[in-house]
Amino acid sequence: MAKQILFNVFEMSSAMHNSHGLWKHPANERTRRYKDLDYWTELALLLERGRFDALFLADVIGVYDVYQKSKDASIRDAVQVPLNDPAFAIPAMASVTEHLSFALTVSTTYEHPYAHARRMSTLDHLTKGRFAWNVVTSYLPSAARNFGLNEMIKHDDRYELADEFLDVSYKLWEASWEEGAVVNDRENKVFADPAKVHEINHEGRFFRVPGPHLSEPSPQRTPVIYQAGSSPKGKEFAAKHAECLFVGGPTPEHTKQSIQEVKRLAESYGRNPDDIKAFTFLNVVVAETTEEAEAKFEEYKRLWSGEAAKAQYGGSSGYDLSEYTDLDAVFEYKHTEHGQSRAASLTKDNPKKLTVREVLESFDTLKRRFAIVGNPQQVADGIQAYFEATGVDGFNLTHMITPGSLVDFVDLVVPELQKRGIYKTEYAPGTYREKLFGQGKRHLQKGHPGAKYRHAEKSTV
Ligand SMILES: Cc1cc2nc3c(=O)[nH]c(=O)nc-3n(C[C@H](O)[C@H](O)[C@H](O)COP(=O)(O)O)c2cc1C
Incomplete structure (x- = not known):
């Protein structure tokens, strides 16, 4: 069977994400509906109809105010502001779907690992293991100011902090509650066995967390870990922690090299490079005919x-x-x-x-290189060529307008990719990690730095 392409949709809980200026398009429903739960549940149903693997929710903590040293351009044009907390819609979306997974962006710079770990466990429980965390270190100075800092923590130090943040998180998710700790034994009046619920006693450079973790183990324990930084420090971090890598780059060749570099580095950390799936951006303008697709692109261009x-x-x-x-x-x-x-x-x-x-x-x-424009066959050809040139495992599909661009993709491109045998017609069962890596692999793979904290793992070493 040909290698199957993985597909996520790249979204944000805001009036506009990356299609700059297109909030003005009359068919862009997100502009007014991103605040409605119905917008998100309808989107989830659409994506499951299109057999998407996951909805990837970007997030920032702060306003973009570097350009012209002012927030005005961002506020005027809805540049990722106004922006709601993306986490709350996830359980509602999970309740109307069976297989679609959810990747949530949370910054390690502006959270505390103890409370954060419980939120992630809760979402993994409520989605029945269809959950991933996109780890970011944040880049907006306005975020730093609103968290009481005079300036941002330096770029490389943010990664050092993130590394310890993940270490604390793994301890809470993997080491605190043993398998079988919850016995729910009414006769003996024991809900959970205290001997199987452990303190983690973390004492580090940035955090002191004695534990234990508040949540009982969720289906995946550690959510699937995404990461998207690709500076030298970002690649090192990804090689150590990421199970899904989100890479961009000026050319397909550059993207390919970045993926290979991270996989090589992962091997040096004792990980199997196949335990990392790589994703890159994709934007598509598709219609029944080339002429219609070109006309749509021109319309988007005028509003850019x-x-x-x-x-x-x-x-x-x-x-x-x-x-x-x-x-x-x-x-x-x-x-x-x-x-x-x-x-x-x-x-x-x-x-x-x-x-x-x-x-x-x-x-x-709005440049042509930002989108593949054409009829379904032309778009599928473009996707296939890009897939082969970069060596990615999948794409985070962004959009010009929603839900319109995504409806077009589901109705026109998905059937064409399925006909070519490079896109699934049915979902695999199981948690998100199992859907990505195979049945039975619902926990972190051996060799991942978080896996060593698992009790079952410890007893075999
Ligand atoms: C495809 C992609 C998606 C990203 N999504 C987010 C996001 O939602 N929120 C965020 O704060 N940063 C996001 N980032 C930024 C990265 O997480 C990272 O902080 C940034 O690239 C800086 O890291 P670097 O210097 O290692 O590249 C994204 C980056 C890429 C390439």
Whole structure:
């Protein structure tokens, strides 16, 4: 059987995600409905009809206010603000679906691992093990200020903190409650056996957590771990912790190299590189005919907002594009404490040096390279070519408008991919980890740093 492509939908609990300016499109329901539970449950049903693996929920903690040193461009154009907490809709979506999984973004910089671990266990319980955590370290200075810091914790230090945060989390999820601790024995009046519920006694550089964990073990114990940073420090972190890797890059070749690098590093940590699935972005504009798809793309192009795109880039990279006035100068890499792979993608990772003019123009218009545009066969050809060129396992499908872009994908592209034998027609049973890695693999794989804390694992070493 041909390798099957995994598909997530990339979403955010906000009036707009990454389709800058398209909140203005009259058919973009999210603009007004993202606050309604019905929007999310209808979306979940649509995605399950399309056999999507997961809904991936991005999140940031803060307003984008680096561009023009102001929040105005972001607020005016709904650049990931207003933004609700994405977690609350998950149980409602889980209740109307059977197989769709949910990947939730939570920052290790602005949470505490003890409370966070309980929230993740709760969501794993309520979804019956269809749950993943996208670990991010955050890049917005406004978040730091709102958490009482004068400036952001430095980029590499955020990863150090995240590493210990995960260590505490694994101890709570894997080591605190033994299998069989909950006996629910009415006759002997024992709900849970205290001898099988352990303190974790974590004492580290950033956290002191004695435990025990508040929740009983959830179906997967540790949720499936996603991570999306790809700076050198980010890759190291991914190689150690990630089971799903979200990679972007200026070219398919660059994306391929990043995946291979993380897999090689994972091996050096004693992990099996096949225990990591890699995903990249995908955006599609599809219609029954090429002409209709092109017409839609032109319509989206007219509504595009360059100001919004620059505001988002400012926060995620730390580069304020309003300061770049010499249009013929080369757009050079400079170190920032924001997201470093984002900064590198237009500078040192780009195959050719760009001028300031070229960079500004790339934000000002919706470029063809951001989307595969065409009829269902053309789009499927594009997806297949990209899949083969990058060596990814799947895609996080973003959208121009919702639910319209996703309805088009489900109705037009999914049947074409299924006909080609590269997309499932039925879901596999089990938890999210089992659906990704195979039946019986509902817990962290051997070699993963969290697996060593499991009692069953400890007794066999
Ligand atoms: C595809 C993708 C999705 C991301 N989603 C989020 C997100 O939802 N929230 C967030 O704070 N950061 C997000 N990030 C940022 C990364 O998690 C990371 O913080 C950022 O890339 C900086 O890390 P780096 O310097 O190692 O690249 C995303 C990055 C990528 C590439």
